Amino acid sequence: MTHIYTVIGMTCSGCEAHVTKSLLSVENITDVLVSKEKKEAVITMDKHVELETFQTALGGKDSKYQISIPNSDPKKESESSCCGGSKENKQAVNHKHEAGTYYCPMHCEGDKVYDKFGDCPVCGMDLVKQPSLVQKVQYTCPMHPEVIQDEPGSCPICGMDLVPLEPSASEENKSYLDLSKKMKIALLFTIPVFIIAMSEMIPNNPMFEIMELKYWNWVQFVLTLPVVFYACWMFFERAFKSIISWNLNMFTLIGIGTGVAFLFSIFGMLFPDIFPADFKTASGTVHLYFEATAVVLTLVLLGQLLEAKAHSRTSGAIKELLKLAPTEATLIVDGEEKVISIHDIKKGDSIRVKPGEKIPVDGTITEGSSTIDESMITGEPIPVDKNKDDIVTSGTINGTKSFLMVAEKVGSDTLLSQIVQMVSDASRSRAPIQNVVDKVAKYFVPIVVAVSVVTFIIWWQFGPEPKLVYGFVNAIAVLIIACPCALGLATPMSVMVGVGKGAQNGVLIKNAEAIEKMDKIDVLITDKTGTITEGKPSVEKIIVKEGIELEVLGKIASINQSSEHPLANAVVNFAKDKNATLQKVADFESVTGKGVVGFINSEKISLGNQKLMEQEQVTDFSEVIKEVTAEQKLGKTVSYIAINKKVVGYITITDAIKASSFEAIEELKRQGVEVIMLTGDNENTAKAVASELNLSDFKASCLPQDKLEYIKQLQAKGKIVAMAGDGINDAPALAQADIGIAMGTGTDVAIESAKITLVKGDLLGIVKAKNLSHAVMKNIKQNLFFAFIYNTIGIPIAAGVLFPFLGILLSPMIAALAMSFSSVSVIANALRLRSLKI
Structure with missing residues (x-):
């Protein structure tokens, strides 16, 4: 029996594949046909299956995907919970493939993304906006800016050609500008507080001639209020949320440290008589810490500002890819040319591409010829000659000739769109090495709080006078200097920049796990036709x-x-x-x-x-x-x-051997990778090719199952195996290998089965992928080293371990400065990958 169901929540082909796989896993289901356009699933079953069973297979009632009987009232997407059932955020989570959404830079909840800007419910950091993958362009008149329309054309007022309307400011910039505004206000009030507090060290302080210290304390209190309750209030909100949800993070420490200092100062100012003599100055007033509160919060805000600026650069590769897409194209209708938006191009349309223009969609040349600059897709600088019946790709740049093409892949189906989507998804994926960091981070904040309490007790019992003051200040310094964010950012920042760098060089990486495994491979299995050879027999x-x-x-x-x-x-x-x-x-x-x-x-x-x-x-x-x-x-x-x-x-x-195959195989062998060719061709042909390339081993007359079994045998021996192929018969082996590498010139099935895709379909791309993965993993380890060493050294110094030997203590303000720049240093190190030559 066959039934049709309504399925909502699907936004892309990846969603279709996920829903199909989930429904097929249900017992008694024999066939499933899913369409995101129709929002339906046609399900064939041996016997009737309850609707609740299908919903469970899709992830339960809170899933992004909701299945129902047609014309019923399915649960709306906007009602689904996003943060493990938390209603406080009021942000409906989207599927990871949806564009223009927010994600946590530390990937605390994996690939979850949010509809609205805010802070991560786990780590408290500002959510980062993923660049919108759908570049919908509007047009305006340069003379009459009030004229705005969705399609190119002429101004209805003056007749001038409309020009693309540029957005005034991205949401990413708005976030940065908001932090910048708060930073200015924080500085405006913090600097006077700092000057008043530091003036106490001046002999015969002239400020005390104006008024007494107790009145200056009131001035510090008033000046600190805008810093605490406006510019930096968000830190206390995040700290409160973290304690309520028990997702302890950096802001837990900041909130506790500065909050205790601020409240202590208020009580010390209002009720000085309840404090012991250790806490009092010579004039009888209590030592207050308004300046420490204001300066620490301002420095933390500075760190957030610098991070916001740096985050915009880590997603720079996606933004550069998005810029490749043109905004309009020249459609040929009945021999007449008409300029339209690329979003209006349909499959089968005839498109005129003029000299110097970007190719709007994927298709085939039907008339004319030209040279095409494909460097933005393949990373290769030499233009490629294209003639009639040759395939051209969206985002590449036409040379000096004009030609006609037929549109074959439009919208999200174009290679450029798929590249952008793959880079976007991979940037938010988690590497296995991140699991170690997660385990450390889970216990990090409670340990730091415990160290802070122990620090106070030790100073109180064994420190010099004033014991309580020393204990109080050093305990706060311990809380402030600890930075779990530096640990959390170490892996995702490097992955994001590395994935973008790969895309710019024609190496598309499906997820962070592929980067980590690619660095460890010791055997490369490669097909012959289309991989080692040109694939143009x-x-x-x-x-x-x-x-x-x-x-x-x-x-x-x-x-x-x-x-x-x-x-x-x-x-x-x-x-x-x-x-x-x-x-x-x-x-x-x-x-x-x-x-x-x-x-x-x-x-x-x-x-x-x-x-x-x-x-x-x-x-x-x-x-x-x-x-x-x-x-x-x-x-x-x-x-x-x-x-x-x-x-x-x-x-x-x-079928000629690619010239690059010789160089690539030699370089891989130099790096310690054993290269083995498995081909369906006969023994004699395979032996001739293997001998010419000086391969260590080869297997001929291989059927798909033979390749699959050979890879399993290698894996059973403890080998980490990469498989490169381009055909349908390679798909099982690509899926079985630790790293499947598909040639971008191959079939969609092979590309879908692989974890790395080489746009150019060249073995040198494997060398690039290996070099890139090694550089990214090295960068991640550097980041983790910086973060662990920073906290390992910083926390004991803040606790005062050097005081008995060198008389050195760490002010909470210096601790705040160090903490703010620790995260920024990790991001800065990750950004070095942008200049990497692979």
Whole structure:
């Protein structure tokens, strides 16, 4: 039985895939067809399954995805909870693929994103806005700015051409500007407080001639109020939330430390008689810490301001990719040109690309030729010649000629959109090394609070006079200097910058785990056709022992018309060039890893390797086997031609080895990576290619399951295996390998199965990926070292461990300055990856 259900919450093809997989996992379900456009799922089942069962499979009642019977009242997306059921944030969480949303830079909740700006409910840090992946452009008149419309055209008032309307300020800048405004206010009031407090150290303080210290204390109190209750009040709100939810973080420490200092100062000013003599000055007033409160909070605010500025740079790669997309295109309608927004382009539209313009969508050239600068996609600076029937990609730049193209992939289906989406998703993923940090961070704040309490007790019991003052100040310094954010930011900042750097060089990384594993690989398994070789095979010759050559060529070309294999395309193109007649084929069958079979006018045509011939019980090879073997030893691919179970000849196909394959394999071997070729081609051809490339090992005549089993065997020996391939038959092996590497020139199935995609489809891209992963992991380890060393050294110094030996104490203000810059230093180190040469 088959039923149709409504499914809401799907925003992209990734959502479709997730919903499909989840529903198929339900018992008694045999088939699922999901459409995000129709918001429906067509489910075939052996017996009836309750709706609640489907909802559970999709993640329960609080899931992003809600399934219901058509025309019922499904739970609306906006009602779903976002923070593990917390209603306080009032921010509905989106699926990670949705664009233009906010995420925590420390990825405390994995890939959760939020609709509204705020602070992370776990760590308290400002959420960061992911650059919007949908660049909807509006147009305005330069003479009449009040004219705004969604499409290009002319101004209805003056007739001038409308120009794209630039946004006045991004939300990211608004956040930075808001912090900047608060910083100015904090400085305006903090500096006078600091001057008043420091003036007490001046002999015969002239300020005391104006009024007594107790009145100056009131002035400090009044000046501190705007700093605490306006400029930095958000820190106390975050501290309060962290304690209520028990998600203890940096702001817990800041809030406790400065809050205690501020409240102590108020009580000391209002009720000085309740304090012991240790806390009092010579004039009888209590030592107050308004200046410490104001300065510490201002310095923390400065750190937040610098982080906000730095965060905008870490997502710079995505922003640069987004800039590649043009805003408009020239549509050809009935021979007339019309300028339209790229969002209005439909599949099948004819587009004119003029000299110097960016190509608006993915498609094929139908008329004309040009040179295309693809460096922004592949990272290669040399322009590529493009002629009729060649594929062109959105975001690349046309040279000096004009051409016509047909739109084939538009909107989110274009390569540029997929690259941006992949970079966006990968930037928010978590590396396994982050798990160690998470375990440390879980206990970090309670330990710091305990150390602070112990510090106070030790100073109170064993310190010099005034004991209580020393204990109080050092306990606050311990709270202030500890910085869990430096630990939390160490991994995600490096991952974000590294993933962006890879995208700019044609290396697309699916997640942070791939970066970590790529650095550890010791075996690379590679396919031959399209990976080591150009993947553009051509027929060198056809040898026919029985029958007319042109007729035999027409028959095998007819069979190959239904095949997706590159070798099949080569045969069809060769037949067309020879003007061979193609015929209707019945019962076509593609035998994976072996060849193709079909019937033409009751004749059974078989074209493939020796395994196919054996499967089809074709045994008479005596006339051609020596010739075939000789061709194979020259590195050529040879397919037997059989008609009605009798070999009538063979066809020889050549596929040149990429020049870059030699360099890439040598470099990988130099780095200690063993390179092994697994190919479906025959032993002789595989041996010739392996010998030319000086490979350590190879396996020939491999079926998809053979590649899969070979990888499993290597993994059983403790090897960390990467697999590079480009075809449908490579998909199982790509999925099994520790790191699947798909050639961007290959099939969608292979790319979907892989964790790294090389846009150019070049083995040198694997070298780039290896170098990048090594640099990112090295950068992460540097960040973690900085963060651990900082806290390991900083906390004991703040506690006063150097005082007995060197007489050195750390002021809470200095501790705040060090704490603020610790996170910034981690981000700055991660940003060094932007200048990396891979």
